[in-house]
Amino acid sequence: MSTLSLLHKLKLKKSTTKEKIIQFYDEATEDYEFWSKDLNMHFGYYIPFKTNLFKRDSMLNEMNQQVFNRLDMPKRNSLVADLGCGMGGTIKYGLRKYPLTNIIGVTLSSFQVREGNKRLQDINGLILEENYNHTSFQPNSVDGAYAMESLCHSGHSEQSLCEAHRILKPGSRLVITDAFLKKNADELCIGSNYCYEQLCKGWSLEGLGSIEDVKTSLTQIGFRKVTIEDISFRVAPSVLHVPFAITGFILKKLFRKETLKAQSWKNLKGSLFALLSGLHMHNFGYYIITAEK
Numbered sequence: 001m002s003t004l005s006l007l008h009k010l011k012l013k014k015s016t017t018k019e020k021i022i023q024f025y026d027e028a029t030e031d032y033e034f035w036s037k038d039l040n041m042h043f044g045y046y047i048p049f050k051t052n053l054f055k056r057d058s059m060l061n062e063m064n065q066q067v068f069n070r071l072d073m074p075k076r077n078s079l080v081a082d083l084g085c086g087m088g089g090t091i092k093y094g095l096r097k098y099p100l101t102n103i104i105g106v107t108l109s110s111f112q113v114r115e116g117n118k119r120l121q122d123i124n125g126l127i128l129e130e131n132y133n134h135t136s137f138q139p140n141s142v143d144g145a146y147a148m149e150s151l152c153h154s155g156h157s158e159q160s161l162c163e164a165h166r167i168l169k170p171g172s173r174l175v176i177t178d179a180f181l182k183k184n185a186d187e188l189c190i191g192s193n194y195c196y197e198q199l200c201k202g203w204s205l206e207g208l209g210s211i212e213d214v215k216t217s218l219t220q221i222g223f224r225k226v227t228i229e230d231i232s233f234r235v236a237p238s239v240l241h242v243p244f245a246i247t248g249f250i251l252k253k254l255f256r257k258e259t260l261k262a263q264s265w266k267n268l269k270g271s272l273f274a275l276l277s278g279l280h281m282h283n284f285g286y287y288i289i290t291a292e293k
């Protein structure tokens, strides 16, 4: 590895720690209500004539549906793990659609555990304060697992993928939705590299995995039938909502004479650089990965 790429990796490594992720989500999670009334903390999936381009939540909820379609788990008495569940927006969506299943989410943020669990009362959902890299799920115990825009906080690391493999029952599936690099980080052009670094700093990400490396890791860990779908064009319409959402959020704060918290600024910066990174389509893509144990 060249000195430059080593330096690059070290720099990114320092851009996040578990403490920074916790502080980010403990403080900035409530801002997401502005992004999604249903508290979906991810981008959306556009289907012409099914989702509404102007109603963000219709696209964000469709992304939830796409995940459940691919999990293909038994709908009765099954247990699903949400690895990095945020406020449980996807858990709530899933349990509304499949009320006889059970979904347990894990997150590092105590704010999300406290507030998210309030929204899951009376349904079969629960949020635990746990690290998705080493959960308390028994080996071979869950009928499906998904991770939506969460494993990027650990750089889509082998450790996270191994943990998902450990807890899944044989024959059950892992579904990941996230942005990935189309090449190695040290091969990015200056513009892409700048956007990437700012994105990682803003959103407290360890980094994005390269899609080919992640596919190889999944296979080496023992996953079968690894399917990679590039859904960048389906996701783009919701990414284009970012500038409008940011402007609306700042105007609302100004109107109410509220100051922006440090973590809110970081979130806005992360969102803006997610949009700018997304424009570099030769370097970044948004994917759904499905893999079977």
Ligand SMILES: C[S@@+](CC[C@H](N)C(=O)[O-])C[C@H]1O[C@@H](n2cnc3c(N)ncnc32)[C@H](O)[C@@H]1O
Pocket (backbone or CB within 6 Å): 021, 025, 039, 040, 041, 042, 083, 084, 085, 086, 087, 088, 089, 090, 106, 107, 108, 109, 112, 130, 131, 132, 133, 147, 148, 149, 150, 151, 153, 154
């Ligand atoms: C962008 S949010 C996505 C939340 C949710 N998946 C959604 O789409 O609404 C990222 C989530 O990953 C969680 N997270 C990040 N690193 C984690 C870790 N090591 N263990 C558990 N959760 C983690 C954060 O706490 C946060 O809830």
